[in-house]
Amino acid sequence: MYIKNYMLEFSVLLLFMLSLLGMILGSYMILSGFKFFIEFDLISLNSSSFDLIFYFDWMSLYFLFIVSLISSMVIFYSKSYMMGELYINRFIFLILLFVLSMILLIFSLNLIAILLGWDGLGLVSFALVIFYQNFKSFNSGMLTVLSNRIGDVMLLMSISWMLNLGSWNFMTYILIMNTEKFMSFIMILVVLAAMTKSAQIPFSAWLPAAMAAPTPVSSLVHSSTLVTAGVYLLIRFDYLLYNNFFKEILLILAMLTMFMSGISANYEFDLKKIIALSTLSQLGLMMSILCLGYSNLAFFHLSTHAMFKALLFMCAGAIIHNLNNNQDIRFMGGLGNFMPLISINFNISNLALCGIPFMAGFYSKDLILEIVLFSNVNMVVFFFFFFSTGLTLSYTFRLLYFSMFKLVNLNKIFLLHDKDLIMLLSMYFLMLMSIMSGSLLNWLIMPVFYLIYLSSLMKFMVFIFLFLGGLFGFMVSMLNLVFNKMIMFKIYSFLGLMWFIPLLSLYGVNMLVLNLTYKLMKVLDSGWLEEMGGMNMYNKFMLYSKLNYYFYFNSIKLFIFFFISIYLILFML
Template sequence: MMSLCLYIFVFILVLLLLSSTSSTWGTFMSNWEFLSFMVVVSYSQTLFLAMLIFVFSIIMPYSEYYMGQDVNYLYYSLMMTVFFMSMVLLLICNSLFLLLTGWDLLGISSFLLVLYNKNWESVNSALNTVMSNRIGDFMLFLGVLVWVPFVSMGVGVWSWNGVFMLALFGAASTKSAQFPFSGWLPKAMAAPTPTSALVHSSTLVTAGVLMMMKFVVPMMSSALMVKMVWAGLLTMTIAGMTALIEEDVKKVVALSTLSQMGLSMSTLGMGYCWLAYLHLISHGFFKSLLFLQIGYMMHSMSSLQDPRMFMALGKGHFYLQVQMKISLLALCGQMFTSGMITKEVILNHYMYGTLSVLMVILFMVSLMLTFLYSYRLWLSLFKGSSVTVFVTQSSFLVKGVSCGLVILSASYMLWLSFNFVIIPPLFVNEGASSTVMLVVIVLGLYSYTKNYKHSLLSSKFTSDYALLEVCKLLFPVKFVEMLHFSFNSKLFVSLKLSTLRLNLYMKGANTTALLFIILLVLFW
C-alpha cells in the first residue's frame, strides 16, 4: 500500500511540474450535461491532490502501526482506500454526475469508518454524522434538480442562480461542519485516530469548501458572500469557546479543525479564493501531523483520551515535543511556520477591508481563543502530574514517517516556490525567511536544553509569573497586578459560563433529535 501511494505521489509531482495552466482530460458520454464524464486537472487541483496523496501515504503506514493487529484491518484498509478515492474523484471532477458520485461515496465511506468500532458511542456518532450529511445531500440534489433542466434547455438560467448557489452553500456548510451544522464533527471522533487524521486534514471537512471554490465562486453574489463570512466567523467563535472546556483531547483537535474551516469559509466569502485554498493545503499538513502525534500519545497510554490522565512528558521525548510545538504554532499562525503566512495576509484583509466592526471583533476573539485552547492543550499534555505509564514504542513509523509533515508544516510556502507555482512574492519571501529562522531557533533550543537542563525558563515560578514581572517593570503600579488577575479570572469565567450550555447541548441527544425532526420535515 505504501509503495503504491509513493508511486502515485511521484506521478502527481511530475504532473505538477509538466502540466500546463489547465489540462482537460475526458470524454463526453452523452450530449446531456448531467451525464458528462469530464475530468479537469489544473495547477491548483494538482497541488491539493499532491498534498492529499502525501498525507494518505503517511497515514496508511501509521494505521498499520496503530491498529495492524486488529482482526478487521483489511476491511479498514479497503474503506480508507474508498474514502481516499472518492475525495480524489470529487477534487478532479468537472461534471455534476461525477460530483454527485464522489459526494455520496464520501458520505457512505465516512459513515462506515465512524461505525468501525461497533459500540454504542460509534453507532450514535455514525448516525449523527450520516443524518447531518444527508441534509447537505438533500440541498445538493435540490440545487441540481433546479439547475440541470434549465441548463439543458438553455432558458431561464440566470434567474435560478440564487437558488442554485444557496442550495450548494447549504450542502457545503453541512459537509464542512459550518454553523449551524457543526455538531456532527466532534462526535465523529469515535472513528479510529488514523481515520480522524485523514478526515480533518484533507478529505471530508474540506470537501464543502472545495466545492464552493469550484462551482459557486464564479457566480457568487454579494448577499451570499456576506452569509459565508458570518457562517465562518460564528463557526470559529463557537468552536474556540467549546474547545476551552472540552476534556477529550481528540475533540479539542476536532474543534480546532472547525475553527480553521470557518476561517477558510470566511476568507472565501470575502472573495480571496486563492488565499483560502492555500490555507486549506497548509492546514492539511500541520493538522495531520498533530493528529498523528496525539494518536501516538494515546496509543502509548492505553488509549486514554482525557489529557488530565496523561503523564507529564515535559522532561523527555524531545522529538515528540518538537513536532507538537511546530503543529500547534502553525495552528496559531505563529512566526516561522507556514500557518503564519496565510493567517497574516487574512488578518490584513480583515483589518483593512470593508467589513463591519462586529465581524472584525469576532475574528479577533476567535484568534485569541485559538491561542488559549492551544496553550491549554500543550499544558495538559506536557505539564501534567498524572502517574499514567507511558509505554514508549520506538518505531520508524512514528519517528521517521512524520518527518515530511514536520518539514512541510514549517516550509510549505518555500516548497511551493521551488515547484514553479505562481504565488504572490510576499508568500515566497516570508516562506524562505521563516524556514531559515525556524531551523536556527530549533537548533538553538535543542543545544540550550541539552546544556542547561535546570535553566531559568524551565522554572515553574518563572513560567507562571514572567508576563506579570514584565508588566511590573514597564508599569510599576500596583493596579497593574490587580488588573491582570482580574482580567484573566473574568475572561475564563465568562467563557466557561457562555459555553457550558452549548457544550452540554452538543454532548446530549438534543442534536440527534433536532436533526431527525429537520429530516422528517424535509422528506415528508
C-alpha cells in the same frame, strides 16, 4: 514485530508516487498556465447530455498532491497503530475507497460525478466511524452520515435544477447562473451542501462526534478529505459567490463557527475533541476568507492546514496509544520528559497551528489577517477574525500546559515510550512539511506576492492578539481556582457543549419527529388501523377457525345432536 502486509505497503507506495506526480504536474501547470479537459460523452437523452468531464489545473493537482501524501503517511502510520487488528485489510480498503472518492470529487466538473465522490465520502466515512463496533460509534456514525445526507439532497436538487441548462458541466454555465435570478437557486443549494460537509453552524454537531473513528481516520478526515470537500466545492463555484446575497449570510455563519469552536475548545478536556474543534475553527476561517472574495487564499490555508493537522492527530494517536486509550488531558502531564520525540512533533504541529512566524500556518494565516485589515470590512468582521485567532493560541497553550508542562498526573509512567519507528517516520515526514510547506506553497501558488501596506500598529496587531489569546488560555485554565463548582459546571455546560448546538440540532429536531411518530404509531398503527384492520381480521379468522376446529373434532356428536333435535321438533309439531 510487524507482520508483512503487501497490500498496505503497495498502497503506501502507490499513493506516495501519486503525490509526487501531482506535485510535479501542478508546478508545471502553474508555471505554464495550462489547463486540461478530458471529456467522455456517456449518455444523450433528448436535449440533455451526460458527459464525464475531468478538469486538470494547478489547484486540483496540488490538492491531489496533498491528499495522496497525507493518505500514504496515514496508511503507513496505521501499520503500527492498527497492529494486531483482525480486520486490517478491510480498514485499508476503506481508506483507499475514501481517497478514491475524494480524488473523483477533486477532478470532476460534472455535478453528477461530483455527487458520486461526495456521496462516496459520506458512505465510507460512516463505515470508518463505526469501525470499532460499539454503541457510541454507531450513534456517531449515524449522526455523521445523516448530517451529510442533507448536503447530498441539496446536490441532487441542484442537479435536477440544472436539467434546464442541458448539461451538468457547471463551469460552462457559471456566467449564466450568475446573471439569471432563476439559476441563482443553484448557488444556495451548493452553499448549503458545502455547509453540511464542512460542518458550519447549524451542522457543526457531527464533527466532534466523528472522533469515534480510529485516530488514523481522524487524521485523514480532518486534514484533507471529508471536511475540506465543502470548501473545495465553493472554491470551484467562487464566481457565483461574488454577486450573491447568500455570501453575506455564509460569512456570518462561518465567523460564528470560527468563534464558537474556538471558545468550546478552551473548555474541552478530550484530547481528540480539542483538535476536532480546532479543525472546525480553521474551516470557519477558510469559509470566511472565501466569502470575502479570496479563493486562492482559502486554498492556500487549506493546503498548509492539512499538513500540520494530520501531524497533530498522529501525535494525539501516539499519546492515546501510550496512555492505554485515555483521552482526558487532565490525566496527562510531563509527557515531554518520557516521550521526547513525539513531543517535538506535537509541539511543532501546535506552533504551526497557532501561526508562529516561519512555520507553515504563519504564511497563510498572517496573510489572511493582513488582508482583512487591508479590506473594507466592519468592526464585527475584524473582531471575529482576530479574537478567533487569539483563541487558537489560547486552546493550544492550554493543551500544551495540561499535556507537557503540568506535573505528571499519570497512573503508570513506565508505559510511556516513543521508540515506534514506523509512527515516528510518518510523523517526521509530515513535521518537515509542517515547517516547509507554507514557504514552498507561498512561492508556488503566488509567484507575485501580495504587497500590503499597513501602519506599524496594524502590522503588529496579529502578535498583540496572539499574546492576548495566550493570556486568555492561561485564565481559562485557572478558572477552577476562582469560581465554585456550580458556576464552573454552568460555564462548562454552555461553552463546552458548543453553545448547545448538538442539543438543538439533534435532540431539538429528533425529539419533535420522534414524538410525532410515537403519537402516529399509538393512534394509527397500534390504534384504529390495528383495531379495524389487522387485529380485527385476526380475531374474526381465529373465531371462524375455532368454530371449524370444533366442528371437525365433534362431527359425530353434533350430527346425533342435530338429528335428535330435529326429530323432537317434528314430533312436537
